[in-house]
Amino acid sequence: MTRLDDALTCYMPKILTEEQIRQYERDGYLSPIPVLSPEEVQRFRAAYLELEAAMGGRPKATDLTLTHMHFPWSWEFIHHEKVLDAVEDILGPNIICWASSIFPKQPRDPGFISFHQDGTYWGLNSMDVTTAWVALTESTPENGCMRVVPGSHKQPVHPHKETWADDNLLSRGQEIQVDVNEEDVVDIVLRPGEMSLHHVNIIHGSNPNHSDGKRIGFAPRYIRPDVAQVQIHDPQPAVLVRGRDDFGHYHVIESPPRDVPFAVAVEEHLVAARQHLEELTATKAASGRVSG
Ligand SMILES: O=C(O)CCC(=O)C(=O)O
16 A cells, blocks of 8 residues: 555545546646636636736736735635645645746747756755646647646756746746656646646746737645745745644745735735845745746
8 A cells, every 4th residue: 555545545535536636646747627717717817917917018927926925816816715625635634825926928928938847946845845837828739838747756856957048937047957858748738727736846847839829827836834945044924725834834924915006016016026036046045936
C-alpha cells in the first residue's frame, strides 16, 4: 500500500474521483476540472478587464500578483468553493492561499513563458503546493495555453538560468537548464471556467498567443499551513482559505480587502506589486513570491 492508498482509505474526496487524485499524484497535474459557471466567468473576466484597463490596457503578469489583497472579486475568487474542494482533495482540509497571479496574453501577444519549475524559486520547504490555473477565456495551443511535462514533478529541482528575455512573462525570465523534449509536452486545453491543478515542481511553460483573442488565466497558489517559506524572517501575509493553521508560519489575513475607491485600490495594488518585485530583484532571494 502506498501513502496515497493509505490516505484514500479514510478520506472521502469532495469533488475529484480517486482516479483523478491518483492521476495528479502520478502526472503532477490534473485537467480539465469545471469550476466556474458561465455567469461567474463573465463576472470575474469583466472585473479583471476593468483592472486591466485601469492599468493601461497591457499590464505585465508581474504587476498582477496578489490582487486578492486589494480587490474583493479576487478575494472571492481565491475562496471559490469548487476550486477549494478540488484543492482540498489534493492538499487536505487546511489550506492557505500563499499567492496569486494573473497571466494575461493579449491578441497576437509575443509574450511566452519559458519552461520552468516553480519550486526552484518560491523558497518553500515542501512540495505540498498546488496551483489552480483557472481559465477566464479559452486556453488553446493557438492562444498560448499552458504546457506541462507529465511526471516531471518527480524529477529533482533542475538548475535555472535568469534570461531576463524581453518577451518572457516571468519576473526574471527563469528558464530550466535541461532539454525539454517536445514529444513529452502536453497542452492543457481549457474552456472558460475550467481549471487545471499543477504541482509546484512540474516543468511547465507556454507559447505566444497567435490568435486574435485574449487568453487570461487566474492562478491562485495554495499550500498546507505546515509549508514554510525559508530565508524569510518575518511572517509574510497569506490567507487561510479553509480549515485551521496550527503552525503560524504566516501572518494570516482574515478580512477581505478594505472598501476603498477603485482608483485607490489600483494604485495601492500597483505599489505593492512593484515593491514586492523590487525587493525580490534586489535581494535575488530564492524565496520570491512573484509567481510563474
Ligand atoms: O499562464 C501561463 O502560461 C503559465 C503560468 C505559470 O507559469 C504558472 O501558473 O505557474
